[in-house]
Amino acid sequence: MQIIRDRDPDFALRLAEACAASSLFDPEIERRTREILDAVRDRGDAALLEFTERFDGARLRADQLAVTDAERMTAALQADPALRNAVREVLRNVTAFARRSKRRNWQMRNSHGAVVGEKFDPFQRVGIYIPGGRAPLISTALMTIPLAKVAGCPEIVVCTPCNREGVIDPALLYAATVAGATEIYRVGGAQAIAAMAYGTATLRPVQKIFGPGNAYVVMAKRLLVGQVAIDLLPGPSEVLVVADDSADPRLAAADMLAQAEHGSGEERVWLVTTSGRVLRAVERELRKQVKALERREWIEKVLEKNTWLIQVRDLESAVAVANRLAPEHCEVHTRQPARVAEGIRTAGALFLGPWSPTVLGDYVAGPSHTLPTGGAGLSFAGLTVDQFQRRTSMVTYDRTALRKALPTVQEMARREGLSAHARSAELRLE
Incomplete structure (x- = not known):
C-alpha cells in the first residue's frame, strides 16, 4: 500500500503517481493487442481457434464456437430456484431503470415554422462482451443485455471465454439467455472484440460493441474505434472512498477489498480522507480483513501494487482529488454525503452514505455497472440504454x-x- 499525506514534501509528485493512467495506455499491451487484431482481421476463424487454445486452453473447431440451443436449454434446466430468483430481481431493477432513461422521438417547430426533431432507432446488431476468466461475470450479462433489449435491438451477440473443456459457466449461459441474447459465442479476450468488429466466417460483424473486460479487451475496443462503434472504456475495476472522520474504517476497507478481488491484478483502489485516524484504521482493516478472504492471493497483489491511502486537508481537497482520479466507483462516507457528491463530476457512479456499498451497484440497484475506468471517466459516462439507440435528426420544411x-x-x-x-x-x- 502507498500512503501519502498532504503535509509530505513530495505530496504533489506522489499524488500524480496515484492519478497516473492505468493499463489503458500501456504501449506493450497496445502492441500485443494490435497483433491479435491483425491476426483475426486477416485469418478469421483460424485465428480465433488459435487464440482460444493459447489463452483458454480449449481446442475447438470453427463449428463449435457458437453456443447451441441445446446447450442453452441444458443451462436453463440446471438453474436452481435461488439463481432464477436472483436473476429475476436484477432484471426487474435494470429493466425498469433502462425504460425510464430510454430516449424517445420528439418534434418542434423552428423559427421558420418548419418541423424539426429527432428519432431514435435501435442498433440492428450489437455485440456484448462478458468477461469470464477467474470469475464468470453473470452480473455483467444482466447489466448489459437487458439495455439492448429495452432499446429494441433485434440481434444481440454475446462473446465470453470458455474453460479448458470449451464449456461456458451454465449460470452465465442461463442469465445471458433470459436477459435476451440472440447469439452466444465461446470466444474471449481481444480476439472476441476483433471478431465482432471485423467479422469472420462464423461470426458476422456488429455495429457497436459493449461491455467491460481486461486490459487487452479495453485496448482492443479503443483501437477499433472507426471500424466499429464502442460504448466506453470499462477496464479493471476501481473504487475510491472519500471519507471524513465520521467514516467507519471497517466498511471502507471491506468495500475496497471487494473491488480488488476480480483477479486481473490491474484493479485500483483509493482512500481519500481528511482524517489521519481513519487512514491508519483503514490500513489496519485492509491487512486484517484480507486474511479471511478466499481470493486473498489476488487481492494482495492489488494492495501491494495499486492501493493508495491519501490524507488531505479538507473535503474540498478530497473532491478535487476525486475529480482528478475519475474513478469507476466513488463512495462518499461523510456526514453530508449528498452535499459532498454535488462537487464530484467525473466518477462513473456515486454511492452515498454507509448503507450504499458499491456491491449494490455491481449486482442489483438498477443502473448498469459497466462504467469507465483508467481515467476515462473524465470524458466518458457509464453505460445507458440510449447508447443502444442511434440518433437521427429530422427536418421537414x-x-x-x-x-x-x-x-x-x-x-x-x-x-x-x-x-x-x-x-x-x-x-x-x-
Missing part, C-alpha cells in the same frame, strides 16, 4: 417555411463562397 429561411441561406452561402448551396434552395421557389 414546406414552401412557406423555405421562403422565410431563404434570405439567411443566401447570406450564409455568400459568406462561405458556396453558391450551389443557395441555388438548391432558390430553385424550389422559382
Whole structure:
C-alpha cells in the first residue's frame, strides 16, 4: 500500500503517481493487442481457434464456437430456484431503470415554422462482451443485455471465454439467455472484440460493441474505434472512498477489498480522507480483513501494487482529488454525503452514505455497472440504454417555411463562397 499525506514534501509528485493512467495506455499491451487484431482481421476463424487454445486452453473447431440451443436449454434446466430468483430481481431493477432513461422521438417547430426533431432507432446488431476468466461475470450479462433489449435491438451477440473443456459457466449461459441474447459465442479476450468488429466466417460483424473486460479487451475496443462503434472504456475495476472522520474504517476497507478481488491484478483502489485516524484504521482493516478472504492471493497483489491511502486537508481537497482520479466507483462516507457528491463530476457512479456499498451497484440497484475506468471517466459516462439507440435528426420544411429561411441561406452561402448551396434552395421557389 502507498500512503501519502498532504503535509509530505513530495505530496504533489506522489499524488500524480496515484492519478497516473492505468493499463489503458500501456504501449506493450497496445502492441500485443494490435497483433491479435491483425491476426483475426486477416485469418478469421483460424485465428480465433488459435487464440482460444493459447489463452483458454480449449481446442475447438470453427463449428463449435457458437453456443447451441441445446446447450442453452441444458443451462436453463440446471438453474436452481435461488439463481432464477436472483436473476429475476436484477432484471426487474435494470429493466425498469433502462425504460425510464430510454430516449424517445420528439418534434418542434423552428423559427421558420418548419418541423424539426429527432428519432431514435435501435442498433440492428450489437455485440456484448462478458468477461469470464477467474470469475464468470453473470452480473455483467444482466447489466448489459437487458439495455439492448429495452432499446429494441433485434440481434444481440454475446462473446465470453470458455474453460479448458470449451464449456461456458451454465449460470452465465442461463442469465445471458433470459436477459435476451440472440447469439452466444465461446470466444474471449481481444480476439472476441476483433471478431465482432471485423467479422469472420462464423461470426458476422456488429455495429457497436459493449461491455467491460481486461486490459487487452479495453485496448482492443479503443483501437477499433472507426471500424466499429464502442460504448466506453470499462477496464479493471476501481473504487475510491472519500471519507471524513465520521467514516467507519471497517466498511471502507471491506468495500475496497471487494473491488480488488476480480483477479486481473490491474484493479485500483483509493482512500481519500481528511482524517489521519481513519487512514491508519483503514490500513489496519485492509491487512486484517484480507486474511479471511478466499481470493486473498489476488487481492494482495492489488494492495501491494495499486492501493493508495491519501490524507488531505479538507473535503474540498478530497473532491478535487476525486475529480482528478475519475474513478469507476466513488463512495462518499461523510456526514453530508449528498452535499459532498454535488462537487464530484467525473466518477462513473456515486454511492452515498454507509448503507450504499458499491456491491449494490455491481449486482442489483438498477443502473448498469459497466462504467469507465483508467481515467476515462473524465470524458466518458457509464453505460445507458440510449447508447443502444442511434440518433437521427429530422427536418421537414414546406414552401412557406423555405421562403422565410431563404434570405439567411443566401447570406450564409455568400459568406462561405458556396453558391450551389443557395441555388438548391432558390430553385424550389422559382
